[in-house]
Every structure is written in C-alpha cells, then in structure tokens.
Amino acid sequence: MPAKTIPSRNSAAVEDYLERILELINTKGYARVVDIATSLAISQASVTNMVQRLDGEGLLQYEKYRGLVLTTAGETLARNIARRHQLLTDFLKLLGVDDRVIEHDVEGMEHHISPPTLRAIEALTNQLKRRPSLRARLK
C-alpha cells in the first residue's frame, strides 16, 4: 500500500480551479491556461502558478508549455465539486431565486457545504420537486 496522501484541506480557490478545469475538459476536450484564466476572470500568470501547485498536490499532471490532465484523484474531486454545485443550483432554482443571484451565491457558498448538509439539502430538493403546491407557497 503506497503512502497515504496528507489530508491537506482544499481551499476555495483550489476547488474553483478544479471545477472550471473539469468543465472545460467536458466542453472543449482540454483545458489550456488561457481558457482557465478567461473562465475564472483572472490572469494567465495566476493560473500557471496554481496549476503548478495542483500538480504538486497530485490533483493534475502538468507539463510546462504542453498542457494538463486531471489525475484520478483530481477528477474524482472535481466531479464531487461539480455535483455539489449543481445540487445547490437546483435547490435555489426551486426556491425561485433569480438566476444571477443563484450563480453568485452558489459560487460563494458551495465550498462550505459538508457532505451531511449536502445530503439533507438533496433530500429536501427531491421532496420539493414533487410538491408543486408547496413550491407555489414560497413566492
């Protein structure tokens, strides 16, 4: 059995990067530094920096000037982040929150929702989906 990876809490920034990288790979087939930078509205230099860090943390494999791919660990993590993002978006959508506000708030809060809380919100969302009368009462 190989050495365990140190837990190393993932910062909100790390999660944001992974989320966008996965999204780019899913939609374009690859994630270049310039695309990540544009998507996150930050400079290419900042992206290069972070990508090197994520490589060091084993979340992606990166070759200078060549490109990057997510590792298994990185992809698994990114998928979980994306799923959490989608769940929160669906939830707020059901509550009738405006799309712009949803986007803004989810981007902020998603990094702070633990698995148990997420499961609870998921259960609630599912109930809400099959109770249009209840949803109507929320306006």
Add this chain to the structure above:
Amino acid sequence: MPAKTIPSRNSAAVEDYLERILELINTKGYARVVDIATSLAISQASVTNMVQRLDGEGLLQYEKYRGLVLTTAGETLARNIARRHQLLTDFLKLLGVDDRVIEHDVEGMEHHISPPTLRAIEALTNQLKRRPSLRARLK
C-alpha cells in the same frame, strides 16, 4: 445630507468580527480584545489590528487600551449578520443536520448568502415548520 459612505464590500473576516462583538456585548455587556480573541480562537494581536481597521471603516469606535463600542452602522450590520446566521441555523436544524455540522457549515457559508436567497430560505423554513410530516420525510 452628509457624504455617502463608500460601499466597501465587507469581507468574511469583518463579518465574523462584528458577529462576535455583538454577541459579546449582548451577553457580557462589553467586548474586550481578549474576549474577542478567545471567541474567535485567534491571537489578541490580530484582534487589535482588525479592531483598528473597523474603527477606520466607521463600524465601531475604538479608543486605545480603553475599549470599543459599535457605531449605529456597525450595530445594524452586526444585527443583520446575526439574523442571517440564526436563520441558516434554524433551516439546517429543521433538516435534521447534526449540531456540530450546522455550526461549521453556517460559519462558512453565511457570508455568501445574499438577501434574496436568504428570504427564499426563510420562506421555506416557515413552511417546513408547519409541515412535520414533510420534515419526517427528510430523514
């Protein structure tokens, strides 16, 4: 009409400080640097620093070695923050999330919930309160 205050986005840190300061004032009648530090689990030096900044931003009045009081602006802001915190806590409580998890998650996410989202969650919470059968379905 006096000069308008510059919007100046309040950081999560600023909100945390104001929240604790109001809580201390409400429970002990005053908020000393040492109490704020203990409550936030950070050093007294960090608190002194931030308190000076909050004074500069007009959220509290601070006199070296003497103490501090919230300004009207600071108190109003702190009350809104506290209310948002309570609302989120109540909501997750109704969902059956564990108290420890609630505390942790609310502390993280509270700073990212905008007023419209908060209102939507409030409305939902109120419906949930009068539907024990629905609540039961969430377990």
Add this chain to the structure above:
DNA sequence: ACTCGAAATTAGCCACGGCTAATTTAGTTG
C-alpha cells in the same frame, strides 16, 4: 503610592492568491 500581572499594542514576520511586466516557447504562416 508602588508594584505586579493581565490586557493591549507594536513590530516584524508568513502564506495565500491575486496582479503586471518582461521573457520564453511553440506553432503557424508567408
């Protein structure tokens, strides 16, 4: 009034995650 300990402050440091400017690389194109 003095002393002494707790509280507060200052000075100087650090990591994070941004930035710009300058440089290097790679790929396309004439």
Add this chain to the structure above:
DNA sequence: CAACTAAATTAGCCGTGGCTAATTTCGAGT
C-alpha cells in the same frame, strides 16, 4: 525555414489576515 504571434512562464510585487515576541498600559491590592 524564418519570422511572427499567441500562449505560457517567470520575476517581483501587493493586500488580507493570520502569527509570535517584545513592549506598553492599566488597574487592583498591599
């Protein structure tokens, strides 16, 4: 195949918000 341009990288900077260590202030008690 040489040159040009877009992409990427490096170097060096900045603000935020923590920290420790050293110093200063305050106030209580003898």
